[in-house]
Amino acid sequence: MDYISNLFVNLGNSWTALLSSFLPLWAVTLVNFLVVAVILVMMPVVATLTLTVMERKVIARIQNRIGPNRVGPWGIFQAIPDAVKLLTKEDIVPANADKPVFNIAPLLIFAGAALLWAVIPFGRGMIGQDLNVGVLYLVAVGSISTIAVIMAGWSSNNKFALIGAFRIVAQLLSYEIPMVLAIAAVVLLVGTMKMSQIVELQTVPFILVLPAAFIAYILAAAAETGRAPFDLLEADSEIVAGYFIEYSGLKFGWFYIAEYGNLLAVSAIATTLFLGGWRGPFAGQIPALGPFYFIAKTVLIVFLLMWIRGTWPRFRIDQMLALAWKVLVPLGLFILLWVAVIIKLPVPTLLQWVLGLGGNLVAIFVTLTIMGRSAKRYAAQHKLAGA
């Protein structure tokens, strides 16, 4: 029973014991690192195979359609023929493309998506590498994909690809700031950057303490993953397909995998930072339940992002930048200051958190009021309806 209750960690320990019976210590470490690396690298692929089907189903339901329904029951195996189709496509490289850069870009963007998983805690003791600087690592790895995008856009020797790359870089750099501010609020509240510690100390999910930071993070995450309503980078009607327009076959597949890997990763990070990670009923006594709670919460966030995608129209580029710089950055700065104030107050932690919630609700209210007023003013100036 004890073995079952902490199944995953015990399985890992048994595996290590089995290896050490016939391998020297350094070889055991090496093999274990390789196994963990393979599992983590597979995460974006798993994300693609499952989330594409989920996304098509969810969006279809939002649009009052049925969605994929031919392959397997309810079309759940649709991703497999899609993958086979991608694999059998011809690999085309444009004549004047910068070949080395053109070929490295898809690998780099996939590396960025896979590396994120190294510090995500799936459960107590179930983490690739519990870095001291875990949260900062996530932000740093995120900046690798920006480089990959600009490499892809530039090396394709295509105007649409370059415009798409410029657009997404402006977007990624702008939304990195509110994202980091939201994450910094959580880090300040718990006083550690270790991902495992952030979950351990989160006795109340931080969405109830810092709801404004959660909203800022989710909006920034939608922008960072380039999903609607922030999908200006692949706005079909304007720039065909954005920075990966010239890619075909499996090279295009890498971008596709990275996109869904990032979607699952930002949802997992949101779960860890704001929804209490693997915490849940009885997860303390039976650690093996942790990963299931973690996955359930992550899929909930993924669903939220798909919901946003299915219901909001695309932003114009000036609106997209204005939302980042005029709304989310001031909001993030205010939350950060407010958290800095409340953690220094000489009152019990719970009262500090209640004060945090109050400050966040006031911040959301003020932000929405100001946005509503400016929208009314804009409408009045331009003689639009709703003034």
Next chain:
Amino acid sequence: MQIVFFALLTVITLGAALMVVTSRNLLHSALWLIVSFFGIAGVFILLQAEFLAVVQVLIYIGAIAMLIIFAIMLTRRIMDPQQPRFNSQWGLVGGFAALLFVGLAAVVTRVAWPVAAGEVPADAIAQLGVDFVGVYAVPFEVASVLLVVAMIGAIIIARERE
């Protein structure tokens, strides 16, 4: 084991740095610079300075390399491989570069680098944060003011005249 990784990282860093200055294509130079930065981040990890390694990736690759690439892309004709690589000032610049190298080498070999005894403390990052607002508050603030001045200057230059 450590020496092997150090040798590997040195080869990556210096090899990439060599490619930066010899590459015909300016954008390739910028990309090689990123590889070189990654090598330095690896050296930091080898020294158990995780924070510096992550910051290296975040600031140098995520921000500075990005800025360089943008500057290259927005500058006309600079990426043309037909452009001559050297102009009449190469001798002067080479002389100054050699002088800088000699100066740096003299400093590096003469200074006795202090090495703290024992293990790296587990809460090194917390200590770093405390020191930034305590012992080293003045240099930290001076650096911040410098960055703000640079930012304001850039905005004033870029702003349209009314």
